[in-house]
Amino acid sequence: MDGEYRVERVKSGIPGLDELVNGGFPKNTTILVTGSTGTGKTTFGAQFIYKGAAEYGEPGVFVTLEERAQDLRRETKTFGWDFRKYEEEGLIAIIDGVSSTVGLPSEEKFVLEDRLNVENFLRYIYRVVKAINARRLVIDSVPSIAFRLREEAQIREVLLKLNTILLEMGVTSILTTEAPDPKAGKISRYGIEEYISRGLILLDFRERDVELKRYLLIRKMRETKHSMRKYPFEITNNGIVVYPSGEMY
Ligand SMILES: Nc1ncnc2c1ncn2[C@@H]1O[C@H](COP(=O)(O)OP(=O)(O)OP(=O)(O)O)[C@@H](O)[C@H]1O
Ligand SMILES: [Mg+2]
Numbered sequence: 001m002d003g004e005y006r007v008e009r010v011k012s013g014i015p016g017l018d019e020l021v022n023g024g025f026p027k028n029t030t031i032l033v034t035g036s037t038g039t040g041k042t043t044f045g046a047q048f049i050y051k052g053a054a055e056y057g058e059p060g061v062f063v064t065l066e067e068r069a070q071d072l073r074r075e076t077k078t079f080g081w082d083f084r085k086y087e088e089e090g091l092i093a094i095i096d097g098v099s100s101t102v103g104l105p106s107e108e109k110f111v112l113e114d115r116l117n118v119e120n121f122l123r124y125i126y127r128v129v130k131a132i133n134a135r136r137l138v139i140d141s142v143p144s145i146a147f148r149l150r151e152e153a154q155i156r157e158v159l160l161k162l163n164t165i166l167l168e169m170g171v172t173s174i175l176t177t178e179a180p181d182p183k184a185g186k187i188s189r190y191g192i193e194e195y196i197s198r199g200l201i202l203l204d205f206r207e208r209d210v211e212l213k214r215y216l217l218i219r220k221m222r223e224t225k226h227s228m229r230k231y232p233f234e235i236t237n238n239g240i241v242v243y244p245s246g247e248m249y
Pocket of ligand 2: 041042043066140
């Protein structure tokens with residue numbers, strides 16, 4: 001098949017990235033962003049949602065399961081992003097999935113009260129997505145949904161259910177997860193996230209002299225011709241920037 005068959009694309013909002021994936025993520029897909037701690041997963045997801053609203057007018061939902069909504073807003077302010085503004089305009093909804101778990105009161109509009117019950121969790125996200133007519137969704141992170149589920153089979157079932165619901169909602173989603181040991185080929189926490197996602201992006205560091213350099217690798221992107229090169233990226237004062245013609249040493 002030649003290039004005539006066209007897939008609708010969703011802009012990532014990350015400078016330099018779209019040109020590596022034929023103009024954007026395939027619409028309505030689930031992309032897994034994996035990496036060890038501090039590699040930029042939360043920033044990646046936040047940028048996808050923020051730029052989606054600010055630059056493309058596309059409503060987005062950010063489900064935060066690792067830090068409180070207020071912490072996310074504060075941290076992303078350092079990139080010059082004003083989440084509040086777009087929340088007030090109804091273009092962004094942040095679902096706070098942390099406060100109730102740690103027993104703190106929350107003044108958030110969207111609060112996940114019962115994280116223990118996965119059915120409720122999925123139903124609530126569905127409701128918020130419909131409420132703002134979201135085109136984009138981020139869940140940060142998958143391990144924090146699954147961390148109470150001890151049995152592998154149960155985790156598998158939840159992730160499959162999540163995937164079905166994401167497809168049905170008609171959103172383009174980013175799920176973040178941990179990469180326990182990318183160099184040994186272990187790129188997701190449960191090893192099953194990568195099968196339910198149609199795209200997989202690895203964020204990592206590489207040592208150069210005495211400095212760690214960030215790089216990004218597109219491991220999989222269905223319906224997309226992409227290279228398997230490692231591309232340098234930086235977290236700048238304006239967020240993530242990828243350098244498509246940059247060299248990895
Ligand atoms: N304003 C900024 N300018 C430059 N770099 C920044 C800025 N803010 C954060 N960073 C970098 O981003 C890193 C954090 O990225 P982020 O929180 O997205 O990573 P993560 O993969 O989600 O980590 P975790 O495993 O802790 O969830 C920081 O360690 C820092 O190096
Ligand atoms: Mg994070």
